[in-house]
Amino acid sequence: MDLHYTADVATDDERAAVDGLLGPARNGVSGAAARRQRHLLLPVLHALADRIGWISAGALNYVSRRLDVAPAEAYGVATFYALFSTTPRPPRVLHVCDDIACIDAGAQALCSALASTFGPAGESGPDAAATWLRTPCLGLCDRAPAALLATAGAQHAMVQLAPVDAEDLARAMTGTSNGAGAVPRIGGSELRLLRRVGKVDPESIDAYRAHDGYSALREAFELGPGRIIAEITASKLLGRGGAAFPTGRKMDAVARAPERPHYLICNADESEPGTFKDRILMEYDPYAIVEAMTIAAYAVGCERGFIYIRGEYPLAAHRIGHAVAQARRHGFLGNDIMSRGFRFDIEVRRGAGAYICGEETALFNSIEGKRGEPRSKPPFPVQAGLFGKPTQINNVETLANIPLILLEGGAAYARIGTPDSTGTRLFCLSGAIAHPGLYEVPHGTTLGALIEMAGGVRGQERLQAILLGGAAGAFVPPGALTMPLTFEDARAAGATLGSGVVMLFSERVDLPAILRRIAQFFRDESCGQCVPCRVGTVRQEEALHRLASDGTSAGRKGDVLLLDEIGRAMRDASICGLGQTAANVIDSARKNLDLFTSEAQQ
Amino acid sequence: MIRGPIPQAPAQPPKAQVEITIDGTAARIPEGSTILDACKSLGVETPTLCFLQSLTPVNACRVCVVELEGSRVLVPACARRVEPGMVIHTDSERVRHSRKMVLEFLASSVDLSTAPDAQRFCERYGADPARYAESDGSAATVEQPVKIDNQLYVRDYSKCILCYKCVEACGVDAQNTFAIAVAGRGFEAHISTEYDVPLPDSACVYCGNCIGVCPTGALMFSSEHELRARGQWNEAEQTATETICSYCGVGCTLTLHVQDNSIVKVTSPIENDVTSGHLCVKGRFGFSYVQNRPDDV
Numbered sequence: 001m002d003l004h005y006t007a008d009v010a011t012d013d014e015r016a017a018v019d020g021l022l023g024p025a026r027n028g029v030s031g032a033a034a035r036r037q038r039h040l041l042l043p044v045l046h047a048l049a050d051r052i053g054w055i056s057a058g059a060l061n062y063v064s065r066r067l068d069v070a071p072a073e074a075y076g077v078a079t080f081y082a083l084f085s086t087t088p089r090p091p092r093v094l095h096v097c098d099d100i101a102c103i104d105a106g107a108q109a110l111c112s113a114l115a116s117t118f119g120p121a122g123e124s125g126p127d128a129a130a131t132w133l134r135t136p137c138l139g140l141c142d143r144a145p146a147a148l149l150a151t152a153g154a155q156h157a158m159v160q161l162a163p164v165d166a167e168d169l170a171r172a173m174t175g176t177s178n179g180a181g182a183v184p185r186i187g188g189s190e191l192r193l194l195r196r197v198g199k200v201d202p203e204s205i206d207a208y209r210a211h212d213g214y215s216a217l218r219e220a221f222e223l224g225p226g227r228i229i230a231e232i233t234a235s236k237l238l239g240r241g242g243a244a245f246p247t248g249r250k251m252d253a254v255a256r257a258p259e260r261p262h263y264l265i266c267n268a269d270e271s272e273p274g275t276f277k278d279r280i281l282m283e284y285d286p287y288a289i290v291e292a293m294t295i296a297a298y299a300v301g302c303e304r305g306f307i308y309i310r311g312e313y314p315l316a317a318h319r320i321g322h323a324v325a326q327a328r329r330h331g332f333l334g335n336d337i338m339s340r341g342f343r344f345d346i347e348v349r350r351g352a353g354a355y356i357c358g359e360e361t362a363l364f365n366s367i368e369g370k371r372g373e374p375r376s377k378p379p380f381p382v383q384a385g386l387f388g389k390p391t392q393i394n395n396v397e398t399l400a401n402i403p404l405i406l407l408e409g410g411a412a413y414a415r416i417g418t419p420d421s422t423g424t425r426l427f428c429l430s431g432a433i434a435h436p437g438l439y440e441v442p443h444g445t446t447l448g449a450l451i452e453m454a455g456g457v458r459g460q461e462r463l464q465a466i467l468l469g470g471a472a473g474a475f476v477p478p479g480a481l482t483m484p485l486t487f488e489d490a491r492a493a494g495a496t497l498g499s500g501v502v503m504l505f506s507e508r509v510d511l512p513a514i515l516r517r518i519a520q521f522f523r524d525e526s527c528g529q530c531v532p533c534r535v536g537t538v539r540q541e542e543a544l545h546r547l548a549s550d551g552t553s554a555g556r557k558g559d560v561l562l563l564d565e566i567g568r569a570m571r572d573a574s575i576c577g578l579g580q581t582a583a584n585v586i587d588s589a590r591k592n593l594d595l596f597t598s599e600a601q602q
Numbered sequence: 603m604i605r606g607p608i609p610q611a612p613a614q615p616p617k618a619q620v621e622i623t624i625d626g627t628a629a630r631i632p633e634g635s636t637i638l639d640a641c642k643s644l645g646v647e648t649p650t651l652c653f654l655q656s657l658t659p660v661n662a663c664r665v666c667v668v669e670l671e672g673s674r675v676l677v678p679a680c681a682r683r684v685e686p687g688m689v690i691h692t693d694s695e696r697v698r699h700s701r702k703m704v705l706e707f708l709a710s711s712v713d714l715s716t717a718p719d720a721q722r723f724c725e726r727y728g729a730d731p732a733r734y735a736e737s738d739g740s741a742a743t744v745e746q747p748v749k750i751d752n753q754l755y756v757r758d759y760s761k762c763i764l765c766y767k768c769v770e771a772c773g774v775d776a777q778n779t780f781a782i783a784v785a786g787r788g789f790e791a792h793i794s795t796e797y798d799v800p801l802p803d804s805a806c807v808y809c810g811n812c813i814g815v816c817p818t819g820a821l822m823f824s825s826e827h828e829l830r831a832r833g834q835w836n837e838a839e840q841t842a843t844e845t846i847c848s849y850c851g852v853g854c855t856l857t858l859h860v861q862d863n864s865i866v867k868v869t870s871p872i873e874n875d876v877t878s879g880h881l882c883v884k885g886r887f888g889f890s891y892v893q894n895r896p897d898d899v
Contacts, residue, residue, distance in 0.1 A: 003780065003805065004781070004804070004805035006796065006797070006799055006803055006804075057796065057797045060796065060797075070780030070781075070783070070805065071796035071805075072780055072781055072782050072783040072785075072794065072795050072796045072804070072805070073780060073783045074796070075783065075785055075794065075795075075796040075797060076783035076784050076785045076794070079785040079786050079787070079794075080785075080786075080787050082787075086797065354787070371784065376661050376678065376681050376682075378682075523788060523789065524788060525788070526787070526788040526789070527787060527788065527791070528764065528784075528786070528787050528788045528789065528790070528791030529660075529662050529791075530661075530662050530663070530664050531662070531663050531664050531665075531704045531707050531708060531763070531764075532664050532700070532703065532704055532707065534707075534764070534788060534789055534791065535707035535708070535710075535711050535789065536703070536707060537788070537789075538711075538742050538789050539707065539710070539734055539741070542734070542740055542741060542742070545740070546740065558733070562733070562734075565699070565703060566703065568696075568699060568700075568703075569699060569700045569703035569704065569707075571675070572667070572675055572676045572696055572699070572700045573664045573667045573675070573676050573700040573703070573704060574664070574675075575661070575662075575664070580675060
């Protein structure tokens with residue numbers, strides 16, 4: 001394309017960062033061949049952020065030339081992601097979580113302490129050595145409060161810090177911090193998905209093979225694609241990412257799609273506040289995910305797969321990357337997997353701070369090097385997904401179930417749990433719970449029994465409410481402890497299991513403040529494409545703030561009714577699930593906890 | 603010279619018809635049509651803001667949503683294609699509520715003073731944007747200074763509803779210049795050149811096709827902007843004269859909008875086969891030679 005560039009020029013370091021990923025410019029491609037590399041835009045922007053700390057106009061011009069992308073479009077992509085900066089920024093950035101689980105663990109006091117020592121969030125000058133920012137949920141709620149330290153440079157690093165205190169954060173700002181790799185707390189009544197977590201070395205393929213590893217792939221080759229899908233259909237496995245779509249039906253549709261190639265994607269952009277199950281699976285049993293992806297790819301006929309890991313999960317990305325490389329070296333990925341003539345490989349992609357990219361069509365756009373804006377459905381991913389081709393996309397935990405199904409058979413799997421909610425389920429317990437962590441129980445276990453497994457409510461506190469399913473989920477009252485944890489019982493209770501979040505709030509928590517933080521989350525994370533979500537999330541947050549301030553009773557009543565009206569429009573008219581669920585917790589707090597009822601009746 | 607019969611294009615096979623029901627009326631609609639096409643053919647007026655027949659639907663504004671039986675959420679009429687057996691309601695309470703809210707969201711955050719279509723829709727659906735700022739005036743807006751960085755057109759993003767039409771017209775739907783894109787995210791999403799550089803430093807070629815598709819007057823001829831600022835813009839007094847552009851052999855149809863015997867802006871009819879409403883910098887802005895009258899010197 002005959003593109004136009006400004007006069008800004010990349011520095012040597014910036015060129016080196018880009019060339020490190022794309023190869024030397026003199027060997028590079030141009031024209032249509034360069035445009036076919038558009039999908040490398042996000043990895044290249046990561047390379048710049050890692051090396052330089054921010055993305056300058058000169059660097060973006062260089063990237064645009066190498067990939068033959070219009071600079072305005074590349075700028076649109078770079079400004080979409082919260083982890084990237086297009087203005088100068090110190091090399092060390094401390095992201096401090098101030099989301100709902102961390103608020104309960106004292107995040108506000110930590111932020112105040114940082115502000116008094118180092119100035120307000122994001123306001124240190126570009127010449128400072130470090131700056132700090134507030135961030136939405138980092139997926140470390142089992143160890144709240146949490147932070148993430150990103151250090152740019154030739155020796156760049158990203159380290160998860162949790163739990164942290166004020167001293168840890170101050171040390172991180174001054175550059176003397178070491179990330180602690182605590183083994184997560186896991187529990188439950190029946191460890192199936194978690195059976196290797198904390199017990200088997202996640203970096204050793206031999207250890208994995210010594211613990212059942214790759215026996216399911218061997219079984220898969222015996223069964224053949226048709227029978228694999230039949231077993232998964234018989235297992236009645238439903239998606240664990242939040243939407244609960246039947247996995248077998250999705251696989252069948254992709255396998256039958258006449259258009260080629262087919263793509264496989266593991267959606268590891270786990271960003272739902274309160275969710276950390278996929279992170280723990282990837283960090284502590286990465287080969288299981290690689291094996292499951294290989295089985296799924298064989299079943300639906302894919303040669304190329306992607307795992308899209310949220311940008312705030314450096315350890316998961318490292319462990320999965322390591323597992324992919326080891327699997328390739330040992331013939332479990334590549335041109336002739338297990339000498340069965342099957343060809344498949346996996347590329348690891350990192351997100352860059354955008355909750356919306358967990359929405360499947362936004363994730364496709366993100367991989368393709370575009371802004372992570374959801375697409376209109378239909379067409380559905382099984383018809384036209386990544387690069388416009390039929391695409392199988394599944395959540396990490398969903399995929400992790402597949403080897404189990406093949407080893408024991410779909411019918412046996414379906415006997416676990418309840419008739420309509422089969423198998424076990426991972427639940428992320430956080431907030432006012434004695435032992436926060438990841439728990440695995442069969443579907444049908446009651447909410448109360450699950451909470452008892454985690455030691456019950458913390459200390460002497462009294463339970464006020466439980467958030468199920470995350471920011472897009474719903475509040476249920478303490479009376480819901482008898483509810484069996486199944487898709488159908490959650491629905492009947494006006495809630496959802498969503499991504500497995502079970503966050504407890506005691507009576508000392510200011511619930512309207514939690515609602516305001518969730519409303520802010522949706523406002524910050526809306527992609528901005530459609531009006532109901534772009535403006536509705538703002539108007540929703542404003543109404544909640546007005547309700548928190550002194551107003552007339554007529555004004556307060558009006559705002560409560562306005563919240564209902566905004567919620568209905570977002571639910572009905574938004575393009576994607578983000579806008580459609582952005583009012584759910586507020587709605588559930590009204591219906592299930594009677595919040596704002598007195599205001600509405602005045 | 604001997605001429606044979608004039609060759610005829612092979613007859614197109616008739617398009618299959620799809621049976622659907624709109625507001626209780628059964629209709630047969632050609633396969634591949636959108637719900638919006640179907641509504642038009644039945645005389646059902648559907649509000650649209652981000653839709654334009656010459657551009658790829660982005661279905662971002664959501665003002666055209668309709669209720670489709672069996673669908674959990676409302677669907678955009680502009681992009682959703684008809685399927686056999688669809689039962690559609692275009693004026694149910696749900697539809698009217700979402701349309702009203704979308705219009706209130708826009709009218710409470712964007713200056714719609716030069717967007718007559720949007721104003722008309724607001725009236726039709728009873729939108730009350732004032733209620734968002736009633737108690738304390740706290741409603742966020744996109745208000746910002748007008749960008750004036752060249753002689754031909756101004757960009758007043760206080761009036762931008764983010765319909766994506768200008769981006770599409772600058773890109774593959776018309777001009778293939780790619781000077782602008784959507785940058786930022788959420789309520790801070792906005793139309794921008796790279797690093798927000800002024801238009802003269804950007805890839806802009808001043809075709810003005812972005813102005814041609816803008817539904818709210820956020821993009822405007824400098825001539826119109828200046829007349830409006832002086833309170834002299836008077837659409838009722840203007841005449842529209844069609845002519846053919848004299849610059850090259852393409853033969854684009856121009857519509858000259860004239861006020862007080864001066865050309866104040868140039869457009870092209872969207873249904874014109876040659877232009878689909880799009881022009882180049884010469885046709886769009888190169889009109890001053892027509893009115894180099896002795897008095898003006």
